[in-house]
Amino acid sequence: MKPLNKYFDHTNLKPTASEADIIRLCQEAKKYDFYAVCVHGSYVPLAVKELEGTDIKVAAVVGFPLGMAASGAKKYETVLACDHGADEIDMVINIGALKEGRYDYVREEIKEIVMAAGFHKAIVKVILETCLLTDDEIVKGCQLAIEAGASYVKTSTGFSSAGATPRIVALMKETVGDQILIKASGGIRDVLATKEMLRLGANRIGASASVAIMEALK
Secondary structure (H helix, E strand, O other): OOHHHEEEEEEEEOOOOOOHHHHHHHHHHHHHHEEEEOOOOOHHHHHHOOOOOOOOOEEEEOOOOOOOEEEEHHHHHHHHHHHOOOEEEEEEOHHHHHHOOHHHHHHHHHHHHHHHOOOOEEEEEEEEHHOOOOOHHHHHHHHHHHHHOOOEEOOOOOOOOOOOHHHHHHHHHHHHOOOOOOEOOOOOOOOOHHHHHHHOOOEEEEEHHHHHHHHHOO
């Protein structure tokens, strides 16, 4: 098992985030040697600049936080983020399409993002927003992400009615096995919650409380 710090995507996706906030985020990521930072597309160039010379990845969100943008818009967001240096794309699916059973649409949209990111050797995490889905819909969303070639399924944006829960992470792990990785995100604020998510099968933790979690280990 890796050191705990290397599981974190240190995150600031607040709508009020300033350049100073993103610089601070990157400084914290360097101090604690987190795996990645996760930012809005507009801040990718700044994060890339701040993390130059490190192995810390830059993840950009796409279609965030509702997932309801047109597929072409999500694809353009992906291309722009990758052109600016993003290593990873965290995309929100069209939740309404999944709930309505338009599986071909969901699969093809993910596939387009995967192909666009892959051209730049970036990986894609598929955000399902599990708090808005039934268990059957979560299972189907995971299956579609696998079929579309994504690298991860991710629980949540952190901007809906709930974030990651142990039960949902366990369900996702039961569904995907070793075919795809899992990112637990949203509401993870302490060491115990972090370790429980990892025990249940999460491979990455998205958190804005990463520093507080690491400080609690001292």
